[in-house]
Amino acid sequence: MRKTLALTEATPELSGLSQSEFLSEYLKETSLNNLSRITVDIHLEEASTEEIIEHLKVLIPRWKRQLKMKSPAPREYRFGKSTFRKIIEYRLIPMMDLIFWGEDNGIKIPLSLISSLLHEDSDNDRDEGMLKATDYPLAMAFLTDASYLKSLEDYMMENNHLKDSPVEKHVEDDRNKKK
Template sequence: MKRIKSRKDIPWFDINNYDYIRNIDDIALLEEVIMRTCIYEHAGEGRIDKSGNSFIWSEILNGQPDTEQSFNNEPFDPKISQRSELKQQQLKVLSSNEAVNPVPCAMLDHYHSRLKEKENQQKLSAKDNEQEIIKFSYSDFMGDSSIICNIGLDNYTDDEILMALKHHLPLWRKDLNISEPKKRFIKPAEIEKIRDYRIIPFLDLMIWERDMDVTISKSVMATCVFPDGEIGEVDLANRNGKVNNLLDIILSEDFSVQKSTRNFDY
């Protein structure tokens, strides 16, 4: 594995590009962290290019780490835009995260293909079961751990929708035999540390390490993120250092930034 020993070997990184973090609120900050943890996981599996976040990562490498801005700038697939009479500014990418994600058009085609394949298998074994198949939920029928559902934004208030979700979530988990995962939620003090310790640029460098199969020396890492020496190589080299402690917490499997001890209105 190649070892990066010079700041010059990371030409895409500029800590000044991360100044926007000072001006975003806590919710937006946590969304930035969520995006990085997802891309970090994809990098570990060698599939950033095949993930839905590939454009976001390419924007980060092009000096645009503000993922909200990247969402707004994401181009259409040329093949789709040529077939569509709708102009680009008329279409929106809806707000989402890993827990709640409005199904994109491309995924509908994927779900349809999987469903037709499963239906054909079922019909071969039980031709008289065709009418029953259409009554089953996609999740149970396909053995999927995700729920695809409609949310009636025009007919129901936010409180009514939240009340319905609160009622149905435990029933869905029971029917699908999927227990609620145990999570260790982020604390308000840790949110402030994400800013103070510049965790987001650290995460971007760690993603790049995984994606490129390289190792950045601690001295170079410290120089990149803290060019004025506020946090140095010694802290980064210490597994119990304050930056590493927070990174370990954020990247642990049972950690969640979706909820904290502070009340957020999503």
């Protein structure tokens, strides 16, 4: 069970503490343990984006230390440009669509049929063995393992400047740099 703290009506003492300093002092003095969530109001008009980010970079580790929080487990899967390349080259999205369609209709589509449907006229011919060893497990991981989606979210946040670029173009540019 997770505990949550929300300081909605709390105001700093007249001693001149900022709200973030007040929250830090409050956490220290109350000795709350096992708290996993803090709700913080950010007054966006009072500081620039960069200032808010810098404050949070300092405050969040401090609050985690004060609350004796454990570090999150490292991601088991790292999402990157090579993953985008695999999604395109292995045609994982159409494969996931076929897997969903099969599930909805109570049909197990043989990998040999998936291979011929997805890769028959492809420059990147992928036979049933390749699908069984690599493509199908990766598609199923994307469909069933939350760490894959969390890793994708992490990648998207780290590369927010690329959000308006088509994935195919992004991967193509990466390949051209290596040649």
